[in-house]
Amino acid sequence: MKRKFTAFDKVIIAFAAFFFIAPLIAAAEYSARGYGDKGHTFANYSWIVHQLGFSPALLTSLRIAAITILIVLVLMVPTVVYVHLGGRRYRRLVEILCLLPIVIPVVSLAIGAQVAMPKSLQSTSYELCFFYVVVAMPYVYRTLDIGLQSVALSTLVEASQSLGADWFKTLTMVIIPAIRSSTTGALFITFALSLGEYTLAVLLHFHTFPTWATNVSQQNIYGSIAISVTTLGGAWIFLIVIAFIPRIKSLFAQRKRVA
Amino acid sequence: MDLHGSTVEFRNVKRTFGTVKALDDFSLTIKPGELVTLLGPSGCGKTTALRILAGIDKEHEGIVEIDGKDMSQVPANKRNIGMVFQAYSLFPNMTAIENVAYGLRVRGVDSHKRESRARELLDLVGLSTQADRRPTQLSGGQQQRVALARALAIEPSVLLLDEPLSALDAQVRAQLREEIRRIQSTIGISTLFVTHDQEEAMAISDRVGVMNKGVLEQIDEPGKLYNKPRTPFVAGFVGLTNYIPAVTESKSLVLVLSQSLEISDHSPAVKKGDEVRALIRPEEFEVQKADEGATVITKSFLGPVTRLGIDVGTPDLIYAEITSKEAKKIDTGDFVRLSISSDAVMIEHV
Amino acid sequence: MVIADELTSPIPTRGGRGTSRSTPKFKFDKSLLGLLPLFLFLGYFLLYPIASIISASIHDNKHHLTLSLYGNLFSGNYRDAFTGSFKLAFYSMIVSGIAGALICWSVVKTTGVVRTITSSAAGVLANTGGVPLAFMFIAAFGQEGLITKLLLHVFHWDLYGGSFDLYNFWGILLVYCFFQIPLMVIIFTPALENLRVEWIEANESLGGTKFQYFRHVLIPVLLPSFLSACLLLFASAFSAFATAAAMSNGSIPLVPLFIGNLVNGNVIAGQENQGDAMAMGMVIVSLFVIAAYLLLLRVTRKR
Ligand SMILES: Nc1ncnc2c1ncn2[C@@H]1O[C@H](COP(=O)(O)OP(=O)(O)O)[C@@H](O)[C@H]1O
Ligand SMILES: [Mg+2]
Numbered sequence: 001m002k003r004k005f006t007a008f009d010k011v012i013i014a015f016a017a018f019f020f021i022a023p024l025i026a027a028a029e030y031s032a033r034g035y036g037d038k039g040h041t042f043a044n045y046s047w048i049v050h051q052l053g054f055s056p057a058l059l060t061s062l063r064i065a066a067i068t069i070l071i072v073l074v075l076m077v078p079t080v081v082y083v084h085l086g087g088r089r090y091r092r093l094v095e096i097l098c099l100l101p102i103v104i105p106v107v108s109l110a111i112g113a114q115v116a117m118p119k120s121l122q123s124t125s126y127e128l129c130f131f132y133v134v135v136a137m138p139y140v141y142r143t144l145d146i147g148l149q150s151v152a153l154s155t156l157v158e159a160s161q162s163l164g165a166d167w168f169k170t171l172t173m174v175i176i177p178a179i180r181s182s183t184t185g186a187l188f189i190t191f192a193l194s195l196g197e198y199t200l201a202v203l204l205h206f207h208t209f210p211t212w213a214t215n216v217s218q219q220n221i222y223g224s225i226a227i228s229v230t231t232l233g234g235a236w237i238f239l240i241v242i243a244f245i246p247r248i249k250s251l252f253a254q255r256k257r258v259a
Numbered sequence: 260m261d262l263h264g265s266t267v268e269f270r271n272v273k274r275t276f277g278t279v280k281a282l283d284d285f286s287l288t289i290k291p292g293e294l295v296t297l298l299g300p301s302g303c304g305k306t307t308a309l310r311i312l313a314g315i316d317k318e319h320e321g322i323v324e325i326d327g328k329d330m331s332q333v334p335a336n337k338r339n340i341g342m343v344f345q346a347y348s349l350f351p352n353m354t355a356i357e358n359v360a361y362g363l364r365v366r367g368v369d370s371h372k373r374e375s376r377a378r379e380l381l382d383l384v385g386l387s388t389q390a391d392r393r394p395t396q397l398s399g400g401q402q403q404r405v406a407l408a409r410a411l412a413i414e415p416s417v418l419l420l421d422e423p424l425s426a427l428d429a430q431v432r433a434q435l436r437e438e439i440r441r442i443q444s445t446i447g448i449s450t451l452f453v454t455h456d457q458e459e460a461m462a463i464s465d466r467v468g469v470m471n472k473g474v475l476e477q478i479d480e481p482g483k484l485y486n487k488p489r490t491p492f493v494a495g496f497v498g499l500t501n502y503i504p505a506v507t508e509s510k511s512l513v514l515v516l517s518q519s520l521e522i523s524d525h526s527p528a529v530k531k532g533d534e535v536r537a538l539i540r541p542e543e544f545e546v547q548k549a550d551e552g553a554t555v556i557t558k559s560f561l562g563p564v565t566r567l568g569i570d571v572g573t574p575d576l577i578y579a580e581i582t583s584k585e586a587k588k589i590d591t592g593d594f595v596r597l598s599i600s601s602d603a604v605m606i607e608h609v
Numbered sequence: 610m611v612i613a614d615e616l617t618s619p620i621p622t623r624g625g626r627g628t629s630r631s632t633p634k635f636k637f638d639k640s641l642l643g644l645l646p647l648f649l650f651l652g653y654f655l656l657y658p659i660a661s662i663i664s665a666s667i668h669d670n671k672h673h674l675t676l677s678l679y680g681n682l683f684s685g686n687y688r689d690a691f692t693g694s695f696k697l698a699f700y701s702m703i704v705s706g707i708a709g710a711l712i713c714w715s716v717v718k719t720t721g722v723v724r725t726i727t728s729s730a731a732g733v734l735a736n737t738g739g740v741p742l743a744f745m746f747i748a749a750f751g752q753e754g755l756i757t758k759l760l761l762h763v764f765h766w767d768l769y770g771g772s773f774d775l776y777n778f779w780g781i782l783l784v785y786c787f788f789q790i791p792l793m794v795i796i797f798t799p800a801l802e803n804l805r806v807e808w809i810e811a812n813e814s815l816g817g818t819k820f821q822y823f824r825h826v827l828i829p830v831l832l833p834s835f836l837s838a839c840l841l842l843f844a845s846a847f848s849a850f851a852t853a854a855a856m857s858n859g860s861i862p863l864v865p866l867f868i869g870n871l872v873n874g875n876v877i878a879g880q881e882n883q884g885d886a887m888a889m890g891m892v893i894v895s896l897f898v899i900a901a902y903l904l905l906l907r908v909t910r911k912r
Contacts, residue, residue: 004718005715005719008715009714009715009718010715012711012712012714013712013715013723013727016715016716016727016790020730022749022756023745023746023748023749023750023756023787024745024749025755026748026749026750026754026755026756026759027744027745027746027748027749029755030748030749030753030754030755031748075647076647078646079643079644079646079647082643082644083644086640086643089640090640090644094644094647097647097651098647100655101655102899103892103895103896103899104655104659104892105847105848105865105888105892105895106850107848107850107864107868107888107891108659108662108848108868108888108889108891108892109658109659110868111662111868111871111872111884111885111888112659112662112888113658114872115658115661115662115665116657116658116660116661117658130650130654131654133650133654134651134654134655137651192736193736196736196739198740198850198851199850199851199854199865202854203850203869210739210740210851213740213741214855221747224744225744225745225747227741227744228740228741228742228743228744229741229745231741232734232741232742232745236730239729239732239733240725240726243728244725310810313810313813313814315810315813315814335813335814336812336813336815336816336817336818337816339816340814341814342810342811342814344807344810344811347805347807348805348807348808348810348811349811350808350825350830351830352826352829352830361812361815361817362815362816362817364825365812365817365818365821365825366816409811409815410815413816419814
């Protein structure tokens with residue numbers, strides 16, 4: 001049973017909504033201004049796209065995100081699956097290791113990377129991918145671990161083998177489908193993190209989308225605010241849409257059943 | 260410990276949530292020391308009745324009295340009512356004994372007294388060795404015992420239990436049910452027990468009230484409820500019942516399985532030729548082996564009796580219970596002849 | 610799994626025990642091989658960099674072993690940076706902890722669309738905050754911002770009349786609240802979702818007042834989760850870099866900004882390794898905070 005929603009709660013929610021939405025609206029208004037006070041315009045938004053360095057920066061970020069995801073797929077997914085299947089006794093150890101990056105401030109990690117990584121790696125932006133995997137690791141581990149716990153993977157595998165499936169069939173017909181949704185979740189987190197990460201990128205002197213967006217603010221403050229509004233608003237709407245997808249799906253499913 | 264049993268009275272209590280009538284003209288009297296159970300399907304208003312008596316829900320019409328005193332102006336924390344919930348009601352930050360002592364603590368009883376009293380109660384529910392455990396360190400059954408002890412610690416005038424056993428395993432459930440009854444009758448406290456499990460209701464209660472959609476359809480001793488149901492709903496909800504298509508022959512006679520029977524007093528009014536359903540209990544059949552007729556499809560041994568599932572051509576199988584001795588002669592696949600042994604049957608409209 | 614039981618439980622498990630007991634020596638376990646990739650990866654990309662900082666932080670520029678770099682952290686600009694970061698983290702922990710807990714209290718009671726909107730907003734602000742958030746603030750609360758104007762013209766409150774400046778301590782604190790409060794909402798939600806209406810009703814039927822419910826049940830139940838959530842806020846504010854970097858063009862002494870400067874080559878001659886000592890200083894503070902957090906978490910888990 002839910003606790004009662006009182007007038008006090010309404011006040012709090014209204015206040016919080018104002019506190020958080022007002023600046024976003026104010027920023028949106030600001031981003032629609034132009035130099036020289038010529039009324040409101042969308043010019044700053046089209047300005048973003050036409051700006052020198054926009055597409056290279058975005059492409060770099062997307063490429064980094066793609067490779068980071070690939071590493072997570074190759075390294076983290078098999079490891080966590082392995083821990084859930086055979087190496088169960090090392091669960092605590094792996095958990096501690098994977099959560100370790102929480103303790104290390106990203107700034108400190110950046111210094112360490114500068115000191116320790118060979119020059120050959122430091123000269124390419126792919127260096128970021130490895131450290132993004134490190135930074136994302138606690139969240140990725142949590143997501144995968146919780147997801148796998150809820151499907152009781154080892155029981156499924158035993159059942160599959162007792163029914164006569166060989167290892168290949170077990171892998172393709174049981175393990176992969178069972179881990180699909182938690183893997184998607186983990187990859188989503190990785191993707192969001194590698195697209196938005198600023199600290200490592202700027203401290204290690206790479207030109208990703210977030211560092212580019214900060215740099216252009218020196219030429220056109222309205223434009224960089226337009227970028228911020230787009231990023232925050234876009235991410236928000238995206239999350240809301242994602243949250244509603246199951247509902248929309250079930251709506252369609254119902255329609256079909258009625259028809 | 261002896262509590263005087265209080266009299267509890269609901270008079271014409273109504274409660275609606277939007278358009279849902281959770282309680283409709285609900286009247287009920289609990290005599291001192293009596294254990295009354297409200298039985299009914301989920302959503303029929305049992306919890307609502309309990310919460311109104313406890314004073315947690317105050318938006319109702321009608322009168323609630325305890326020992327003749329109108330409760331409408333008495334807030335929940337002054338009613339002195341012990342409550343046991345379905346689950347998760349123990350305060351997680353307190354040990355078992357602290358939970359039991361809580362009611363005394365908020366009353367300002369000094370710590371010495373409340374501890375000895377709490378120990379006494381933990382003893383009563385058989386948990387004296389678990390006094391210093393936290394709720395999460397106790398099993399579900401133990402948690403409910405602590406909750407019972409906590410409710411009793413304040414020497415309440417009435418004890419309310421809202422499906423206290425439904426979150427437990429079958430075995431623990433049966434055991435704890437007996438114990439609740441034992442403790443209740445030892446201390447003689449008036450008790451309102453709520454459940455959707457008819458077996459539980461029958462086993463534990465002095466009287467059982469069957470509820471349906473906010474209405475108290477019948478309240479009686481368990482045996483009477485079973486043998487003399489006053490509405491089709493009660494007949495169907497209490498015990499296993501066959502619903503058999505039938506046609507009325509007159510206002511007082513009905514033709515069931517080509518047998519002409521009297522219609523019981525509590526059935527709805529009918530006229531000749533109405534299509535109805537007759538409600539017949541499994542033990543009201545006599546089954547004889549025959550050369551043709553109905554076919555026995557299933558046979559399940561239930562100890563002293565055996566239940567047969569018989570195909571008479573109606574959409575559902577008819578279940579008949581006969582003594583296991585008689586059942587030895589009958590096998591699945593055999594043809595049988597069914598006859599109804601009762602004098603009068605209850606019917607309901609289709 | 611028999612072997613796992615033997616490692617952790619003092620009670621003998623059924624069967625298959627004898628052999629392993631007679632060989633107490635550590636035996637290499639082949640199933641560790643499956644974890645080798647993770648060990649190698651974390652070893653190279655996490656432990657090795659940290660080890661390098663540690664090593665650099667205890668050597669001066671003539672490669673002599675010394676702890677003087679750590680000693681420096683307690684004086685001058687370095688100390689100011691640490692006190693600045695502490696102050697910022699502490700203030701934002703208090704403000705965001707309390708405000709976030711209050712908002713969370715109401716948010717967990719909402720359902721459906723309202724819930725979706727609020728929780729996704731919290732997710733966005735807490736995680737993708739950083740630089741965009743800083744710019745949003747400059748736009749809204751700057752000299753020319755809509756909110757500044759609104760406050761001035763509608764409420765006749767000149768934001769810039771007093772000591773407020775978007776780029777000083779209070780400005781940064783305000784911005785930090787915008788990702789710390791949502792973070793609090795996210796971390797604190799599970800604790801509030803575990804509250805039960807039955808506790809309120811049990812308290813009432815046992816004769817307790819609302820105040821007694823607060824004092825004896827609600828606060829004791831929530832306090833450990835609240836404190837541990839606050840510690841996470843502290844850690845997050847203490848090590849946050851992006852927002853501060855975008856907002857404060859170096860005007861406020863903060864450890865992450867200081868380190869950022871050193872990384873960018875603004876090194877005082879002869880103190881090349883000072884940045885490493887600072888970075889380690891941050892790791893140490895963070896270690897302490899997280900350790901306290903884990904300790905508190907164990908208290909809550911025991912419940
Ligand atoms: N707080 C409430 N708001 C709206 N409807 C309610 C509320 N509480 C109960 N109801 C409705 O009242 C009816 C009776 O509920 P309840 O007394 O809880 O049933 P029971 O305990 O017999 O399962 C149900 O239809 C339920 O949906
Ligand atoms: Mg109920």
